[in-house]
Amino acid sequence: MTEGSMDSKILLPEARIPKAWYNVIPDMPGPLEPVIHPGTLQPVTPDDLLPLFPMALIEQEVTTQRWIEIPEEVRDIYRLWRPSPLYRARRLERALGTPAKIYYKYEGGSPAGSHKPNTAVPQAYYNKVAGTRRIATETGAGQWGSSIALACQMFGLACTVYMVKVSFNQKPYRKSMMQLWGAEVLASPSERTAAGRGILAGDPESSGSLGIAISEAVEDAAGREDTRYALGSVLNHVCLHQTVIGLEAKEQLAIAGDYPDVVIGCHGGGSNFAGIAFPFVADKAAGKQLRIVAMEPTSCPTLTRGIYAFDYGDTAKMAPITRMYTLGHDFMPPGIHAGGLRYHGASPLVSQLVHAGVAEARAVPQTACFEAAVQFSRCEGIIPAPESSHAIRGAIDEALRAKEEGRERTILFCLSGHGHVDMAAYDAYFGGRLEDFDYPEAAIRESLAHLPKVTV
Amino acid sequence: MTEGSMDSKILLPEARIPKAWYNVIPDMPGPLEPVIHPGTLQPVTPDDLLPLFPMALIEQEVTTQRWIEIPEEVRDIYRLWRPSPLYRARRLERALGTPAKIYYKYEGGSPAGSHKPNTAVPQAYYNKVAGTRRIATETGAGQWGSSIALACQMFGLACTVYMVKVSFNQKPYRKSMMQLWGAEVLASPSERTAAGRGILAGDPESSGSLGIAISEAVEDAAGREDTRYALGSVLNHVCLHQTVIGLEAKEQLAIAGDYPDVVIGCHGGGSNFAGIAFPFVADKAAGKQLRIVAMEPTSCPTLTRGIYAFDYGDTAKMAPITRMYTLGHDFMPPGIHAGGLRYHGASPLVSQLVHAGVAEARAVPQTACFEAAVQFSRCEGIIPAPESSHAIRGAIDEALRAKEEGRERTILFCLSGHGHVDMAAYDAYFGGRLEDFDYPEAAIRESLAHLPKVTV
Numbered sequence: 001m002t003e004g005s006m007d008s009k010i011l012l013p014e015a016r017i018p019k020a021w022y023n024v025i026p027d028m029p030g031p032l033e034p035v036i037h038p039g040t041l042q043p044v045t046p047d048d049l050l051p052l053f054p055m056a057l058i059e060q061e062v063t064t065q066r067w068i069e070i071p072e073e074v075r076d077i078y079r080l081w082r083p084s085p086l087y088r089a090r091r092l093e094r095a096l097g098t099p100a101k102i103y104y105k106y107e108g109g110s111p112a113g114s115h116k117p118n119t120a121v122p123q124a125y126y127n128k129v130a131g132t133r134r135i136a137t138e139t140g141a142g143q144w145g146s147s148i149a150l151a152c153q154m155f156g157l158a159c160t161v162y163m164v165k166v167s168f169n170q171k172p173y174r175k176s177m178m179q180l181w182g183a184e185v186l187a188s189p190s191e192r193t194a195a196g197r198g199i200l201a202g203d204p205e206s207s208g209s210l211g212i213a214i215s216e217a218v219e220d221a222a223g224r225e226d227t228r229y230a231l232g233s234v235l236n237h238v239c240l241h242q243t244v245i246g247l248e249a250k251e252q253l254a255i256a257g258d259y260p261d262v263v264i265g266c267h268g269g270g271s272n273f274a275g276i277a278f279p280f281v282a283d284k285a286a287g288k289q290l291r292i293v294a295m296e297p298t299s300c301p302t303l304t305r306g307i308y309a310f311d312y313g314d315t316a317k318m319a320p321i322t323r324m325y326t327l328g329h330d331f332m333p334p335g336i337h338a339g340g341l342r343y344h345g346a347s348p349l350v351s352q353l354v355h356a357g358v359a360e361a362r363a364v365p366q367t368a369c370f371e372a373a374v375q376f377s378r379c380e381g382i383i384p385a386p387e388s389s390h391a392i393r394g395a396i397d398e399a400l401r402a403k404e405e406g407r408e409r410t411i412l413f414c415l416s417g418h419g420h421v422d423m424a425a426y427d428a429y430f431g432g433r434l435e436d437f438d439y440p441e442a443a444i445r446e447s448l449a450h451l452p453k454v455t456v
Numbered sequence: 457m458t459e460g461s462m463d464s465k466i467l468l469p470e471a472r473i474p475k476a477w478y479n480v481i482p483d484m485p486g487p488l489e490p491v492i493h494p495g496t497l498q499p500v501t502p503d504d505l506l507p508l509f510p511m512a513l514i515e516q517e518v519t520t521q522r523w524i525e526i527p528e529e530v531r532d533i534y535r536l537w538r539p540s541p542l543y544r545a546r547r548l549e550r551a552l553g554t555p556a557k558i559y560y561k562y563e564g565g566s567p568a569g570s571h572k573p574n575t576a577v578p579q580a581y582y583n584k585v586a587g588t589r590r591i592a593t594e595t596g597a598g599q600w601g602s603s604i605a606l607a608c609q610m611f612g613l614a615c616t617v618y619m620v621k622v623s624f625n626q627k628p629y630r631k632s633m634m635q636l637w638g639a640e641v642l643a644s645p646s647e648r649t650a651a652g653r654g655i656l657a658g659d660p661e662s663s664g665s666l667g668i669a670i671s672e673a674v675e676d677a678a679g680r681e682d683t684r685y686a687l688g689s690v691l692n693h694v695c696l697h698q699t700v701i702g703l704e705a706k707e708q709l710a711i712a713g714d715y716p717d718v719v720i721g722c723h724g725g726g727s728n729f730a731g732i733a734f735p736f737v738a739d740k741a742a743g744k745q746l747r748i749v750a751m752e753p754t755s756c757p758t759l760t761r762g763i764y765a766f767d768y769g770d771t772a773k774m775a776p777i778t779r780m781y782t783l784g785h786d787f788m789p790p791g792i793h794a795g796g797l798r799y800h801g802a803s804p805l806v807s808q809l810v811h812a813g814v815a816e817a818r819a820v821p822q823t824a825c826f827e828a829a830v831q832f833s834r835c836e837g838i839i840p841a842p843e844s845s846h847a848i849r850g851a852i853d854e855a856l857r858a859k860e861e862g863r864e865r866t867i868l869f870c871l872s873g874h875g876h877v878d879m880a881a882y883d884a885y886f887g888g889r890l891e892d893f894d895y896p897e898a899a900i901r902e903s904l905a906h907l908p909k910v911t912v
Contacts, residue, residue, distance in 0.1 A: 007470045008535040014463045079464040080837045109565060111837030113876055153834050173879035179886050180833055377636055378609050381536045381567030420569055420876040423629035430635050 008090065010252040012083035017075050020067040022243040023060075024278040024349060025236070027285040029356035032062065033348060036321035036454050038312060043456065044320055051222045052229040054130035057123065060237035066282075068240060074122045077154050081110040081117075082244065086252035091379035093399070100402035100409040101258065102395055105249045105276060106382065107416050112177070114385065114417030115272050116147035116232055119241035123230045124151035134158040134227040136220035138188065138213030141167050141339035142174025143417070144232030149183035160227075162188040162196075162216040165208035167339075173421055188213040195219050195316070210342075211315025218318055233269025234313065234347050242275025245414060250279055253412065260290055260412035262398055266390035267294035267303060267361065268340045270347025276414035278349075281358060292359040293398075294350065295390040297369070299437040300333035302326065302346045303354050303361035305444055310454035311345060321452055324351040327439075328447030334437045336366050337425035338386035344447075362394060365436035369393045370429040373419070385417035386425045464546065466708040468539035473531050476523035478699040479516075480734040480805060481692070483741040485812035488518065489804060492777035492910050494768055499912065500776055507678045508685040510586035513579065516693035522738075524696060530578045533610050537566040537573075538700065542708035543871075547835035549855070556858035556865040557714065558851055561705045561732060562838065563872050568633070570841065570873030571728050572603035572688055575697035579686045580607035590614035590683040592676035594644065594669030597623050597795035598630025599873070600688030605639035616683075618644035618652075618672040621664035623795075629877055644669040651675050651772070666798075667771025667785075674774055689725025690769065690803050698731025701870060706735055709868065716746055716868035718854055722846040723750035723759060723817065724796045726803025732870035733815060734805075740814060748815040749854075750806065751846040753825075755893040756789035758782065758802045759810050759817035761900055766910035767801060777908055780807040783895075784903030790893045792822050793881035794842035800903075818850060821892035825849045826885040829875070841873035842881045 025032060034043040046058045060068060070078075089102040107115035127135060135152050138161070139145025145161040152159035161183050168175060168187040178185045188208045189196035195215040199206050206212075221229035231238065246263075253259060263280045265273035277292045284290060296303055303325045311326040313319030324345045327333075331344040346354075353359040366386070373389035375396065376382075384392055395413040402409040419426065428434050481488060490499040502514045516524060526534075545558040563571035583591060591608055594617070595601025601617040608615035617639050624631060624643040634641045644664045645652035651671040655662050662668075677685035687694060702719075709715060719736045721729035733748045740746060752759055759781045767782040769775030780801045783789075787800040802810075809815040822842070829845035831852065832838075840848055851869040858865040875882065884890050 009470070011467050011469070013467070014465070076462075077837075111833070111839065117837075150837060154837075172883055173876075176879040176883040176886060177839065177876075180830055180839060180882055182834060374636055377567070378638060381606060381610075383567065383633065383636060418876075420629075420633075420874075421879075423632040423877075426636055427628055427632040430632060 009085040009087045010255050011085055012248060012252060014079045014083070016251060017078050017082050018070060018244050018247045020069050021240045022247055022279050022282060023063060023066055023068055023240055024281050026064045026066050027282050028349070028352060029358055030352065033323035033352070034456050036310060036456065038317050038319060038321055041452065041454055052218065054126045054132060054228060056126040056130065057237045060240055061235065071125060074125050077121045078244070083248045084109055086249055087380070089380055092376055095375065095379050096396065096399050096403065098399040098403040099407065100399040100411055102399055103253065103412045104415045105245055105412070107245060107414065108382065108418035111150055112143065112147045113421060114143050114147070115242060115245060115275055116144050117150055118244055118275065119232065119238045119271065120147040120151035121154065122241050124148065124155045124157055127228055128155040128157060132157065132226065132228045134160065134224070135230050136160045136217045136227050137230045138162045138210065138217040140164050140210050141171055142178065143340055145183070145185070146174055146177040146181065147232065148230050149178040149181040152183065153181040159183040160220065161185045162190060162213040164188055164210055164213050165206065188216050190216060192216065193219045209315065214314045215316040215318050233271040234345065236349055238271050239274035239278065239347055239349055242271050243278050245275035246277060246279035249276065249412060258410050261409045262291040262293060262411050264293045264295060264391050264394040264398070264411065264413040266341065266387050266416060267296045267346070267350065268387065269343045270350040272414055272416040273350055274347060277359060281353060284358060293394055294354065294359055294361045295394040296361060296363050297336055297338060297341050297390060298363040298365045299336045299439060300327070300342050301363040301439065302344065304363040307448060308351060308355045309451055311451050313345060321454060322348045324348045325354065327444055328450055330450055331447040336437070337422065337428065337434070338366065338390065340387040341390065364390055364393045367429070367434050367436050370426070370434065372396050382415065383419040384415055385419045386422050388416045391415065465541040465543045466711050467541055468704060468708060470535045472707065473534050473538050474526060474700050474703045476525050477696045478703055478735050478738060479519060479522055479524055479696055480737050482520045482522050483738050484805070484808060485814055486808065489779035489808070490912050492766060492912065494773050494775065494777055497908065497910055508674065510582045510588060510684060512582040512586065513693045516696055517691065527581060530581050533577045534700070539704045540565055542705055543836070545836055548832055551831065551835050552852065552855050552859065554855040554859040555863065556855040556867055558855055559709065559868045560871045561701055561868070563701060563870065564838065564874030567606055568599065568603045569877060570599050570603070571698060571701060571731055572600050573606055574700055574731065575688065575694045575727065576603040576607035577610065578697050580604065580611045580613055583684055584611040584613060588613065588682065588684045590616065591686050592616045592673045592683050593686045594618045594666065594673040596620050596666050597627055598634065599796055601639070601641070602630050602633040602637065603688065604686050605634040605637040608639065609637045615639040616676065617641045618646060618669040620644055620666055620669050621662065644672050646672060648672065649675045665771065670770045671772040671774050689727040690801065692805055694727050695730035695734065695803055695805055698727050699734050701731035702733060702735035705732065705868060714866050717865045718747040718749060718867050720749045720751060720847050720850040720854070720867065720869040722797065722843050722872060723752045723802065723806065724843065725799045726806040728870055728872040729806055730803060737809060737814060749850055750810065750815055750817045751850040752817060752819050753792055753794055753797050753846060754819040754821045755792045755895060756783070756798050757819040757895065758800065760819040763904060764807060764811045765907055767907050769801060777910060778804045780804045781810065783900055784906055786906055787903040792893070793878065793884065793890070794822065794846065796843040797846065820846055820849045823885070823890050823892050826882070826890065828852050838871065839875040840871055841875045842878055844872045847871065
């Protein structure tokens with residue numbers, strides 16, 4: 001921002017796409033918790049995971065190296081949309097009348113419209129190098145499915161996406177996006193897998209669930225030599241890949257001569273939050289003073305009302321057990337419009353940081369988030385995805401508090417994606433059809449009664 | 457592109473947003489043709505237009521100044537997404553095996569996802585300065601309506617959009633976008649205007665048309681002191697504002713050490729084509745050798761099968777008569793998915809350039825365009841809007857011809873918008889539900905029989 005200090009955005013040249021991801025593991029407040037096999041209830045070994053993931057990704061789950069080199073082949077695809085811009089929300093600041101400076105890192109410029117390709121691309125790459133010919137995965141509303149379809153297309157891998165049937169039927173646009181990028185998309189439950197056939201035998205009209213779709217994708221990958229599985233959030237290697245977001249943001253803020261007092265991300269499985277926040281965890285571990293805030297929906301309040309315990313990653317109890325904040329693996333959040341934030345658990349790394357007090361968490365109701373998104377969009381133009389609106393709510397609240405206190409404050413948040421594919425949610429908001437939902441305590445206690453008994 | 461000559465994109469800092477628009481009028485191959493009043497069939501005067509437009513925009517219709525300063529207030533909003541990136545489509549080049557270099561200027565990064573805000577913002581600005589309190593306009597599928605809603609929001613103007621009823625009902629997402637940016641959206645025909653009431657009296661179930669919506673917006677604006685009208689294409693001042701696209705592209709190509717042999721844009725009303733092409737018309741007028749190609753759909757082949765004649769701008773014969781390529785004002789193109797290219801006429805400036813041989817035109821069927829869009833997206837990631845796919849078809853065909861001829865060639869095209877709001881069209885394409893339509897000669901002759909008798 002040397003020329004024109006009133007610039008709206010800070011851009012970096014492609015040469016400044018990070019050359020390494022930042023691995024938070026060595027800077028964690030304690031040792032990693034073990035990952036537990038869902039069948040044996042004993043710690044998993046790398047060999048247990050090999051049918052599902054290539055060794056390079058399994059190693060990234062546990063490595064204590066602080067920096068992991070980004071392969072040139074991955075950086076070369078990142079160039080299609082990275083470095084992403086860092087914006088200063090000057091018009092929003094003026095509208096709020098706040099002394100705070102609000103910066104946001106915008107990830108909606110990727111071909112899929114969100115941050116998800118940041119990890120889809122390296123996952124496809126490492127699979128390609130390991131000889132994988134085909135990826136099987138699941139998707140809910142389709143953000144992840146479209147991102148992995150794009151990445152597979154770039155590396156010439158086949159891709160099959162098990163898409164939750166209700167979304168397959170009601171949200172055909174993300175399905176078209178996956179097909180455009182060459183993926184096969186199946187409505188889940190499907191006839192392709194034993195898991196799917198079992199569900200259909202019991203209920204031919206089943207509209208599916210993410211848990212069922214995960215089971216199908218895992219079965220598909222485990223059963224074919226040429227196929228592996230891919231996941232778009234939660235796992236350590238996913239969080240690792242997303243750190244390009246925060247690394248770039250730090251460099252861009254340095255160009256602006258600034259540093260955040262508070263870093264804010266929305267939180268579902270944890271990948272976007274990790275992306276913006278982890279590089280600042282490093283600074284905090286080194287003594288810097290700043291706050292790191294995860295924003296989640298009150299209707300799926302994993303970090304704020306769940307407990308920190310060992311639990312299954314999926315409803316069907318096929319995924320590994322990890323120690324994380326959880327509402328219980330059979331917790332059923334209501335259908336909120338920020339589909340990407342409807343997960344009963346959380347990234348184990350994010351969970352550990354929240355548990356240790358390095359990061360904090362806040363839950364907000366969806367109408368307050370849409371209100372923030374509308375105010376943001378009327379100032380800054382960009383239409384946020386419903387998921388991203390949670391981070392905006394957090395940022396606006398911080399800016400209003402700064403105004404109340406009459407203090408300067410530098411706020412950084414991540415705008416994880418644009419909302420052009422989610423206008424139906426805005427339609428519901430403007431039509432007064434959105435309800436806020438506060439999960440009853442008894443229901444959470446009920447689902448928390450079914451945690452596995454792990455003794456490690 | 458000094459650092460890393462394999463960069464995918466060339467970015468400019470905000471200080472390099474053009475400080476002036478390029479006005480093609482002084483570089484036209486002949487004098488401007490008069491604009492004719494639809495009632496009197498005599499040339500219009502500026503005073504005739506004052507109920508509809510502020511004087512600054514009326515002046516921009518006719519000025520022979522080559523450079524028109526861009527107000528700082530407009531540049532300040534351009535900063536939210538401009539300068540837009542110029543990409544080198546290296547992956548597409550490799551996939552085609554062409555010796556050609558393919559560059560594309562990408563306008564999909566604006567808040568509305570297309571180039572339309574480039575003119576919506578200055579139109580709102582000049583209205584604000586002139587004391588206008590409210591804008592009335594029409595929109596078909598909603599690209600223009602959402603862009604002017606955004607621009608009005610930025611300058612605190614009220615905005616009413618008459619949206620063709622069939623789109624209002626079938627494409628609620630663009631409607632939500634307009635509401636998000638604070639506009640009032642009415643299904644047209646509406647009860648608000650005499651024009652609308654008249655149509656509804658005859659046919660209460662009328663699904664509307666762009667012609668009817670124009671009539672309603674014009675009536676609304678003409679009848680209220682505080683309100684003026686705005687149009688998203690065709691007019692000279694609209695083309696003028698869009699030249700920021702080509703001006704930036706020229707500067708970015710210069711950074712890459714390149715200059716195009718051929719410049720390609722899609723063509724509907726002409727605004728996107730003018731935006732990328734006009735700054736190169738200046739060079740051609742000054743003796744540079746290059747080709748300038750407008751790509752239009754075979755289902756609405758205005759430039760390739762229409763005639764160069766005086767005709768009404770709208771079906772209802774309320775809009776001014778201009779000399780342009782036209783298929784006749786009562787020509788009804790079939791419902792192709794590139795809704796933005798369904799106009800019976802063309803920008804008078806573009807028409808004059810094509811008529812004089814400065815620019816050339818080519819028509820392509822929609823399935824060939826979607827095929828090109830899919831090939832492009834599988835290489836470059838970005839999903840093009842159906843309108844933009846026409847320019848991509850043109851660019852790929854040029855690149856394949858270069859390969860056949862074994863010659864280098866530098867191709868520049870404009871990717872006018874992203875297709876995330878248009879996935880239904882891709883869905884139809886993949887589902888085999890898209891038909892190519894070649895308009896029968898007799899039908900064109902029929903609609904051309906109704907041109908007004910203008911003798912100037």
